[in-house]
Amino acid sequence: MEKTKNVIIIIEFVFVLIVMLVANIVKLDDAVSVTERRKLAQFPAFTKNSVFSGKFASDFDKYAVDQFVRRDSFKEIKYWFSMNIFNQKDSNKMFVKDGSIYKLEYPLNENAVKKSAEKLQTVQEKYLKNANVYYSIIPDKTYYLDDNYLKMDYEKIEEIMAEKLQDTKYIDIKNILTKDDFYNTDLHWKQENIIKVVNILNTNMGIVSQTNYEEKIAGEFYGTYYGQVGAKVNADTIKYLTNSNIENAITYNYETNQYSKVYDLEKFETSSDKYDIYLSGATPLITIENQNANTDKELLIFRDSFGSSIAPLLLENYKKVTLIDLRYMNGQLLESYIEFSNQDVLMLYSGTVLNQNILK
Amino acid sequence: MVFSSITFIFYFLPIVLAIYYMVPKKMQNLILLVASLLFYFYGEPKYVILMVFEIIVAYLFGRLIDKKHKKIFLIIPIAIIVGLLVYFKYIDFLIQNVNVIFEKDIDLVKVILPIGISFYTFQIISYIVDVYRGEVKVQKNILNLATYVALFPQLIAGPIVRYKTIDAQLDNRKHSIENVSIGIRRFVIGLGKKVLIANVLGELVNVFLASNERSVLFYWLYAFANMMQIYFDFSGYSDMAIGLVKMFGFEFPENFNYPYISSSITEFWRRWHISLGTWFRDYIYIPLGGNRVSKIKHLRNILIVWLLTGLWHGAAWNFIIWGLYFGILLILEKEFILKKVDKIPKIIRILATFFIVMISFIIFSGESKIEIFENIKGLFGIGGISLTSLESIYYLKSYAVVLIISLIGATPLMKNVFKDKKVSNFLEPVFILFVLIISTSYIIDGSFNPFLYFRF
Known part of the structure; x- marks a missing residue:
């Protein structure tokens, strides 16, 4: 029996090693990981320099991991093991609860929030002294879980923001959202669920508005969280709200110098991130012109990616909405592009972005 | 290259094993040497x-000593080899301290520490000294000597194998199905200890170090996870090394023997990093006179050995303090404590030893004096910190199973499960395959996978 056991152990070990070795050699390398939305490491250049500097070795290690055969299945095994056998509450900060993927955004980095708030304060003091400035904070999904999960202290974020952004008005939207207002596979909110947020913003900004939208379905959507967790979760559906004002509106992207429509259905088909349907995705500066507007009012939105899906719904009462993403452009450069007059100003940021000190 | 990497497990190892077993016996050492040099x-x-x-x-x-037994032929190579170790490992630490003590401003050399230098330096010294002492025959085949020094399983993280242990095995060793099978088991278990326990607990340690919300419970979680991470990392690496050489027919002595069940510090050091302890005993402590000298000199010898043991682990003050902490405790044990504690129940002694070792690893892992004091004070709630916090309770729940497994794994309990032949014949092959697959999945997922020996 002992001998049989020894033989079995050798066979299984050698089998796994040889099969994997051969499979990894035979398998064609992938250029990108669709689920993880990133380029995968390729076989490194084998040169005298790369070998003797150790770069070949470190690059090969990355290549070996990135191109490992059935990589996604192994990630699923890891997730299953850590959650079910080790009974961990998260795996690399990710976890699935009730069919929805969450990412721990804990802990709060007070320093980073202060820095983010200071950046906004600088913009406010430089350009917006006489403007009506409003700001709001979008909690991440974990905020809506029970207390068994770690979440950022949003009261503390509000406190820091209030300290820095004086002479502005805070619009609290935390409590009108629920976890169902966010996608299951992504960090963002669903456009079709945030009319209530638009209403609260409008009310606080002194706008009386009742707008009707038609809800359209763009298609299936696996968000950024999907590739970060080794678990199968049902796809989300991207829907978008539209009406004649939005249909006729024209966007201008300062980065690409291109005019486009509010909803970029072509990008939805071609982009790896389907959320790019809203205003064609991340960009430093974009304007939306409302061709049907019966007002001259303008709105400036300092925003992150959450702004892309809510901006079309704020368009109704403005002639022009300008979206500025301070993650991609320096606040000091704004005057070269924007003429500051007496626009309404909304600073709308997610807690996740404020917690990272990535505003320029 | 580290063992717990895809490159090693799924490229290097199968290729080396295949070539090794395909070539004629007389070429096997050469293959091992070439593989080892490539590995390094x-x-x-x-x-x-x-x-x-x-x-x-x-x-x-070695050849010179063999021809003319002169002390100078012992001193010169040791001076060269130790000199190189001092240069590459300690020069900047020395300069930093000279600058502080004498208020100088000497520029640092900023030399990069060659991985594994502390291990192979000690192996080479053991060879030269043993040849000089006449304990082993000189190795006339340089390839065999090079294979001994560079043998990849023990090259970068030990164990420190004395030349006389494998002298005979270099020329004649037994390859058998049983040895290969035991080697595989040992390697996979070591891999699991490193990847599934040490690395996972390392994540908890990192979470603690990054936290601003430390409670007494969190300090305890850190202290416990830290000592378990170090044990499972070190002993996992030793298991992998012992398993790997076994696949190639070598026998290495054990390096860890359940140190956390020790009931005294003296016993702990008989069970922890055994190859390092015996090296210091044979090449430093005994040549200094050991305990066969006056009491003062005996105490001096103990302190020198532990100062060096600390320094061996890294060129930083915390390692020196860590070594001396054990030196002083061992003196206290020898002189006073061990004579008086017989009546204390063994479980109490084990717990006390466990606690003392836990504190030692807080010192070992500390980046600064302040951090070390904070982390020790925190265990006792000094400084008005709360008993628990949401964060510490979350991580306690999240890591409870791993912490319990680590505690069980640090005792001989699991070994006893596999003692029953009927159970082991069925369970072991399944268990080994399971651990291999799960460990691979953890490595592929890009989980935390540090190399703790970069300072050794």
Whole structure:
């Protein structure tokens, strides 16, 4: 029996090693990981320099991991093991609860929030002294879980923001959202669920508005969280709200110098991130012109990616909405592009972005 | 190259094993040597020259000692090899301290520490000294000597194998199905200890270090996870090394023997990093006179050995303090404590030893004096910190199973499960395959996978 056991152990070990070795050699390398939305490491250049500097070795290690055969299945095994056998509450900060993927955004980095708030304060003091400035904070999904999960202290974020952004008005939207207002596979909110947020913003900004939208379905959507967790979760559906004002509106992207429509259905088909349907995705500066507007009012939105899906719904009462993403452009450069007059100003940021000190 | 990597497990190892078992027996050492040099070259392309140089020095002076038994032929190679170790490992630490003590401003050399230098330096010294002492025959085949020094399973993280242990095995060793099977089991268990326990607990340690919300419970979680991470990392690496050499027919002595069940510090050091302890005993402590000298000199010898043991682990003050902490405790045990504690129940002694060792690893892992004091004070709630916090309770729940497994794994309990032949014949092959697959999945997922020996 002992001998049989020894033989079995050798066979299984050698089998796994040889099969994997051969499979990894035979398998064609992938250029990108669709689920993880990133380029995968390729076989490194084998040169005298790369070998003797150790770069070949470190690059090969990355290549070996990135191109490992059935990589996604192994990630699923890891997730299953850590959650079910080790009974961990998260795996690399990710976890699935009730069919929805969450990412721990804990802990709060007070320093980073202060820095983010200071950046906004600088913009406010430089350009917006006489403007009506409003700001709001979008909690991440974990905020809506029970207390068994770690979440950022949003009261503390509000406190820091209030300290820095004086002479502005805070619009609290935390409590009108629920976890169902966010996608299951992504960090963002669903456009079709945030009319209530638009209403609260409008009310606080002194706008009386009742707008009707038609809800359209763009298609299936696996968000950024999907590739970060080794678990199968049902796809989300991207829907978008539209009406004649939005249909006729024209966007201008300062980065690409291109005019486009509010909803970029072509990008939805071609982009790896389907959320790019809203205003064609991340960009430093974009304007939306409302061709049907019966007002001259303008709105400036300092925003992150959450702004892309809510901006079309704020368009109704403005002639022009300008979206500025301070993650991609320096606040000091704004005057070269924007003429500051007496626009309404909304600073709308997610807690996740404020917690990272990535505003320029 | 580290063992717990895809490159090693799924490229290097199968290729080396296949070639090794395909070539004629007389070429096997050469294959091992070439593989070992490639293994080292992969991670340290430049420093492979340094290792080869030290091997040549050891070889030449070994031959000289064999021809003329003169002390100078012992002193010169040791001076060269220790000198190189001091230069590469301690020079900047020395300069920093000279600058502080004498208020100088000497520039640091900023030399990069060659991986594994502390391990192979000690192996080479053991060879030269043993040849000089006449305990082993000189190795006339430089390839065999080079294979001993560079043997990849023990090259970068030990165990420190004395030349006389494998002298005979270099020429004649037993390859058998049983040995290969035991080797595989040992390797996979070591891999699991490193990847599934040490690395996972390392994540918890990192979460603690990054936290601003430390409670008494969190300090305890850190202290416990930290000592378990170090044990499972070190002993996992030793298991992998012992398993790997076994696949190639070698027998290495054990390096860890359930140190956390020790009932005294003296016992702990008989069970922890055994190859390092015996090296210091045979090449430092006994040559200094050991305990066969006056009491003062005996105490001096103990303190020197532990000062050096601390320094061996890294060129920083926390390692020196860590070594001396044990030196002083061992003196206290020898002189006073061990004579009086017989009546204390063993479980109390084990717990006390466990606690003392836990504190030692807080010192070992501390980046600064302040951090070390904070982390020790925190265990006792000094400074008005709360008992628990949401964060510590979350991580306690999240890591409870791993912490419990680590505690069980640090005792001989699991070994006893596999003692029953009926159980082991069925369970072991399944268990080994399971651990291999799960460990691979953890490595592929890009989980935390540090190399703790970069300072050794």
